[in-house]
Amino acid sequence: MTERVPQQERSRITREGLLRAAVDVLAEQGWSAATVATVAARAGVSRGAAQHHFPTREALVTATLEQIFADLTEVASSATATATATGEGDRVAAVVHRAVGIYTGKEFKAALQVWAAAASDPALRELILPLEAKFARAAHRMTVEALGHSDDQAHIHRIAQLTLDLARGLGLADTLSDDSTRRAQVVATYIDLVRSALGE
Template sequence: MVTPHEPKQDRSRATRQRLLEATIDCLAEFGWAAATVAVVAERAGVSRGAAQHHFPTREDLITAALEYMFDVRNGQATEEAASLAATSGVARTEAVVSGLVESYTSPLFKAALQVWTHAAADPALSQRIVPLEAKFGRVSHRRAVEALGVDDSDPVAHHLVQATLDLARGLGLADVLTDDSVRRKLIVQQWAATLHTALHG
């Protein structure tokens, strides 16, 4: 909670973060149509004017929210990587695959999905989102390569890692409308075993 004694810069940073988190929540829970600046501002507990001071347009707000989601996911991935230190063999591969898949069933993914769907029909928003998504994709791929401990210069390894990310995204989509957790767990176990054999023999 921000107090009156906090420096102006800290209050501004805290307000910005509340707006970004409220944007993600609104997108994930209610969809694109409901994630307006006014609704987000109300949820964040700030005035619409304060929201527009930080983000003059809805597109500015949505773009910043995507970048914030990416930063949050990066932090989670760093923690996951640290937790893998004591794991090896097929158990490590399964833990990596499971972590990737679960990241695509989180509220962050559901919020991002709303943005992607809208951007597909909005050229102006698409121009902002496509470069961001390309950057996010490259970083996600690199993190997966590091976690799996493979040589990405090997074309087979490169494509298997990308296939894993594509599988994770697909399983995330399958979870949007119904709880797909039981089937998803079985698929993760099978793919992890297959992937480990293909990558490490």
């Protein structure tokens, strides 16, 4: 008897393949290339099948951004576990490195393309702002948890925001050329500042 993949399962696999292909196309070829047809070709899926999942470019791009944010939240979540498992001294370093990791990968480069396009497209902006806000809240919450408790919890909240803002800036500096050497120094300086601020 031949093993058959149920229809529902095949549909899920096709959808995931399209979303992965969309991340690759956005990160490597940019916004203008990221059409349903190009992404379908990259995923090895027929245009008709792709349009069944994503009738419009907006539907594809929105779902891709949701997938990116879900993936990044998972990365941040495992970072929280790692940071919590390590000693007090390494905790700040672990939190900062993971925040920077979120914004220096392929996913951020893909999201940046959508971001830039949305800056001049009000309809796209309305679609992605809630996704962006949800992700920002999740990233902030996990960074706060990973930094641990303090007598001044509001201070921890602000340090978490600062960390994510710095990470975003470092991510942007990495989009046109490999900035990893310079970034390592900046990150080390920042870790020292945060350790002092937290009295560690």
